[in-house]
Amino acid sequence: MTDLETAAHEPEPSETTGMVVTRQAGFYTVWLPSGQRILSVLRGKVRKGGPVVAGDRVRVRIGQDGRGVIEEVLPRTSHLIRPPVANVTRVVAVVAGPEPDLGWLDRLLVVAESQGLSCVVCLNKIDRTDPETVQSFRSLYQAVGYPVATTSARTGEGIGPLAALLVGHVSTLSGPSGVGKSSLLNVLCPEARLEVGDVSARSQRGRHTTRVVRLLELPDGGLLADTPGFSRLDLEGVEARELWRLMPDIRREAAHCRFKERCLHRGEEGCALPEAVEQGRVAPSRYRHYRRLLDEALQREARRYS
Incomplete structure (x- = not known):
């Protein structure tokens, strides 16, 4: 031939x-x-x-x-810069006991909401956390409107319910160092065999060894990104007057505000938020973090236009 x-x-x-x-x-x-x-x-x-x-x-x-x-x-539905991954549909925001960093968590939730991503809130290391803190955490974020998982990567407790929340999604775990993201991913995707960095006895901060972003198949369906999570949580691009829309509990109560969309919801005359906090419809920590993020956005805008 x-x-x-x-x-x-x-x-x-x-x-x-x-x-x-x-x-x-x-x-x-x-x-x-x-x-x-x-x-x-x-x-x-x-x-x-x-x-x-x-x-x-x-x-x-x-x-x-x-x-x-x-x-x-092909066209993307979402694009995260840090970590570099596209078309994510769900962010698992991970904090850890015994003292979860709720300020970090609320900031991440706002960043994810600003990008149109649905969120699962996860409290890891519950084997080291007192039951009252676990229940308080669950009640707080369920009242906000987020699915909540409470897990222990070490004992396996709560891993099944967390996995069920990821079926059908392209998900990423995000959280500060030391909360157990790699350990969770190893339990969710046993074939991943990620190396988990040692934790410094002095700082108690995990040294994440992930260098390559991979999407791993979950046993029950869905994909999970092996990433170190969001390394920066700035609110660049989020306008101060739009911030209230990115926190579901603040958004609900803002509907009752005298000035509604014209109000910054930081306690102005006629603002519904202080009463909502007083009556327990918005948690004090959530309103405190909203005010902190609002001040940050206002300062950024002042610098921009000065």
């Missing part, structure tokens, strides 16, 4: 769509609807369009050698 005849009988490259599940050193693993994973590189024109990240849906051409060339990145 001549070379021309051989070429005529070779299969043509096929084209399909898939999702990037790993990006490392210029190579991309694309997960196809068939379940197959294809090692791929970028077409030059795609490289010029900006970074391609885990979670991106792409159009990929598969060559005769079984490798792929990413021809196009």
Whole structure:
């Protein structure tokens, strides 16, 4: 058979769509609807369009050698810069006992809400936390309107209910160092076998060893990003007059405010929020954190327009 005849009988490259599940050193693993994973590189024109990240849906051409060339990145529904992952639909905001950092948590929830992401609130290390703190935490955030998981990665308590909240989603765990994100991910996705950094006895801060963002399959369905979480939680882009819309409990009570959308909801005359706090419809910690974030936004805007 001549070379021309051989070429005529070779299969043509096929084209399909898939999702990037790993990006490392210029190579991309694309997960196809068939379940197959294809090692791929970028077409030059795609490289010029900006970074391609885990979670991106792409159009990929598969060559005769079984490798792929990413021809196009399809439109994103969301894009997180830190961590670099696209098309996330659910953020698991993780804090840990015995003294959960609620200020950090409320800030993260606002950042996630500003990007249109649904949130699950998770209190980890409940094996080290007194039951009253666990119940108070659960009651607080359930009243706000968030699904709440209380877990112990060490004992496995609460892992099943948390996993159920992630089915059908592309999720990411986010939280400060030392709350047990890697340990949770190891329990949720046993095949991940993540290395968990040692915790300094002096600072009690975990040293997360994740360097490559991967999307891992959850046993019951869904994908979970192996990432170190949001490394920055600034509110750049969130206007002071829009902040109240990003906190569900504040938003509910603002509907009863005398000035409604014209009010900053920090206790002005006719504002409904102080009474809501006094009557227990908004937790004092939530209103305190709202006021703190509002002051930050106002200061940022003052600097911008000065």
